Amino acid sequence: MSIAYIRLESFRQLKNARLLIFSLAVPLVMLFAFGGSFGGSGQIDQTTHLPWIVVTTLQMAAYGAMIAALSQSFNIVTERSIGWNRQLRITPLSGTGYLISKVVTAMALAIFSILVVVAVSVLSFHPHLTVGAWAAAIVGIWLGVIPFALIGILIGQFAKPEYAQPLFMVCFMGLSLLGGLWVPLQIFPQWVSNVAQVVPSYWLNRLGQMGARLDGDWLTPAIVLVAWAVAFGAFIIWRYRRDAARS
Amino acid sequence: MNENPAIQLKNLSKRFGSLTAVDGVDLTIAPGEVVALLGPNGAGKSTTIDLALGLANPTTGTASLFGDDPRTAIVEGRVGAMLQGGALMPTMTVAQSVALVASVHRHPLSVAEALERARCTEIAKQKVSKLSGGQMQRARFAVAVVSNPDLLILDEPTAAMDVEARRLFWQSMQEFTAAGRTVVFATHYLDEADTYADRIVMLAAGRVVADGTPAEVKAVVSGRRIRVTFDRTWDAALAAALENMPGVRSVEARGSQATIVTDDSDATLRSLLVAYDDAHDIEVTAHTMDDAFLALTSKSTSSTTSSRTSNATPATTPANGVRA
Numbered sequence: 001m002s003i004a005y006i007r008l009e010s011f012r013q014l015k016n017a018r019l020l021i022f023s024l025a026v027p028l029v030m031l032f033a034f035g036g037s038f039g040g041s042g043q044i045d046q047t048t049h050l051p052w053i054v055v056t057t058l059q060m061a062a063y064g065a066m067i068a069a070l071s072q073s074f075n076i077v078t079e080r081s082i083g084w085n086r087q088l089r090i091t092p093l094s095g096t097g098y099l100i101s102k103v104v105t106a107m108a109l110a111i112f113s114i115l116v117v118v119a120v121s122v123l124s125f126h127p128h129l130t131v132g133a134w135a136a137a138i139v140g141i142w143l144g145v146i147p148f149a150l151i152g153i154l155i156g157q158f159a160k161p162e163y164a165q166p167l168f169m170v171c172f173m174g175l176s177l178l179g180g181l182w183v184p185l186q187i188f189p190q191w192v193s194n195v196a197q198v199v200p201s202y203w204l205n206r207l208g209q210m211g212a213r214l215d216g217d218w219l220t221p222a223i224v225l226v227a228w229a230v231a232f233g234a235f236i237i238w239r240y241r242r243d244a245a246r247s
Numbered sequence: 248m249n250e251n252p253a254i255q256l257k258n259l260s261k262r263f264g265s266l267t268a269v270d271g272v273d274l275t276i277a278p279g280e281v282v283a284l285l286g287p288n289g290a291g292k293s294t295t296i297d298l299a300l301g302l303a304n305p306t307t308g309t310a311s312l313f314g315d316d317p318r319t320a321i322v323e324g325r326v327g328a329m330l331q332g333g334a335l336m337p338t339m340t341v342a343q344s345v346a347l348v349a350s351v352h353r354h355p356l357s358v359a360e361a362l363e364r365a366r367c368t369e370i371a372k373q374k375v376s377k378l379s380g381g382q383m384q385r386a387r388f389a390v391a392v393v394s395n396p397d398l399l400i401l402d403e404p405t406a407a408m409d410v411e412a413r414r415l416f417w418q419s420m421q422e423f424t425a426a427g428r429t430v431v432f433a434t435h436y437l438d439e440a441d442t443y444a445d446r447i448v449m450l451a452a453g454r455v456v457a458d459g460t461p462a463e464v465k466a467v468v469s470g471r472r473i474r475v476t477f478d479r480t481w482d483a484a485l486a487a488a489l490e491n492m493p494g495v496r497s498v499e500a501r502g503s504q505a506t507i508v509t510d511d512s513d514a515t516l517r518s519l520l521v522a523y524d525d526a527h528d529i530e531v532t533a534h535t536m537d538d539a540f541l542a543l544t545s546k547s548t549s550s551t552t553s554s555r556t557s558n559a560t561p562a563t564t565p566a567n568g569v570r571a
Binding site: 002004005007008009012016078079082083084086087088089090091092093097 | 300321323326327330332334335337339346347348350352353387394
């Protein structure tokens with residue numbers, strides 16, 4: 001394992017302004033659009049009993065974190081199409097090391113995105129929430145992002161350059177919709193909400209809310225997210241081994 | 248001292264579906280040798296390199312570097328390579344690329360030294376996407392040498408370089424080999440192989456078809472081709488007479504026209520014109536490397552091995568240049 005490599009790699013990407021704008025612009029614009037118009041005067045959300053502005057902030061933080069993590073796929077696709085990963089294979093960096101560096105980078109971009117969205121919200125709207133509750137919410141969202149970092153890597157491993165974008169959109173929109181990031185699941189029949197609980201994006205948002213309320217049952221999301229992480233992780237390693245040869 | 252060969256390939260084959268890219272290659276390269284892998288496109292050079300580095304799994308046979316599994320040698324930082332389709336990330340600078348690769352090695356050179364060895368100091372701060380073809384290859388060379396390797400494998404390192412860039416590149420390469428290190432480079436330029444290698448291994452259709460010093464291999468590859476038309480009908484006696492003329496390697500006939508491959512076209516022509524006054528429409532052309540490859544490949548179906556000790560001798564026919 002090479003800590004130095006991981007550090008260089010993640011800082012390199014954090015300095016990539018285009019990528020950061022991509023993962024921050026949409027959540028911030030939506031934060032001001034929705035948060036500003038509906039939550040500016042301290043309304044309370046009836047489902048979560050949190051201030052509406054907090055719910056919106058967490059939703060947008062989750063959203064930005066998800067984009068940041070998934071966007072790792074473009075990076076990997078580029079590295080594969082250019083042959084940079086072949087160059088890396090003739091170094092001591094192991095396959096596991098390479099993949100870990102990608103997860104760490106995705107997680108670094110995600111936490112950066114979460115922190116910026118939360119900071120902007122706190123500075124602009126002054127929502128009522130303790131520092132501890134914010135911290136728990138941030139950690140909750142951040143842990144919830146792990147499966148998305150892995151999905152991003154999987155897309156990166158499978159997609160040809162021309163398919164990376166559509167695949168990204170399908171995963172991103174599908175998971176957002178199924179996980180209730182866009183349309184509240186309450187408007188669907190109860191069974192839809194039940195089914196949605198196996199989708200990782202459902203918990204991405206819920207974990208933030210649970211953190212903000214400093215309560216909730218952590219066991220179910222832990223099991224769901226670990227199961228997804230293990231499944232994606234195994235798939236990624238299988239794929240990486242097959243990908244070794246130049247075809 | 249470590250007496251293990253730098254590279255040892257034993258009965259190495261690689262098939263992709265019905266295509267056999269590498270077909271039973273046996274090759275031993277000793278530490279300190281500078282070896283050119285010469286062959287046309289599709290000869291199996293790149294696949295052989297991938298197999299030697301453990302980047303692809305062989306269908307049959309084994310590859311070892313310094314007596315070990317290729318991966319072990321790579322992890323020890325003993326191997327550097329410039330691969331085909333192994334480029335640098337366009338958004339990074341040259342120095343960043345070198346630093347990133349250096350960060351995963353255990354005992355790398357300093358970034359500045361790797362850049363200097365590859366003549367990259369002036370382009371260190373440039374973005375990879377802004378480099379010319381020659382600069383790009385130099386940057387890749389810097390990445391390949393940053394681990395301070397004992398063995399350097401270069402797949403067509405001077406592709407996309409102009410003459411000056413090529414000269415500069417080989418100059419930095421010679422500093423590297425002067426220190427007694429092993430270099431294997433793939434090329435399809437005979438002159439490059441001739442000038443910079445002390446041993447040439449020719450590959451065609453996935454097989455080693457010749458292996459020897461540049462002089463020996465050049466003798467197989469070079470030569471002239473005389474095309475001549477006779478007024479008489481072709482017969483075996485004529486063919487035998489032509490084959491016995493000085494310098495002649497092979498004779499082929501089509502109708503009343505013959506194609507003679509010769510090592511000494513002047514001597515052959517003198518005898519030919521003296522012996523046959525009906526010989527006309529004579530055409531002398533250089534025997535190209537492609538011709539040599541073709542000849543060697545078509546006659547090499549029974550050849551299996553080629554090693555340093557049984558070198559290709561300056562051959563009387565191309566087939567004899569291929570030693571089993």
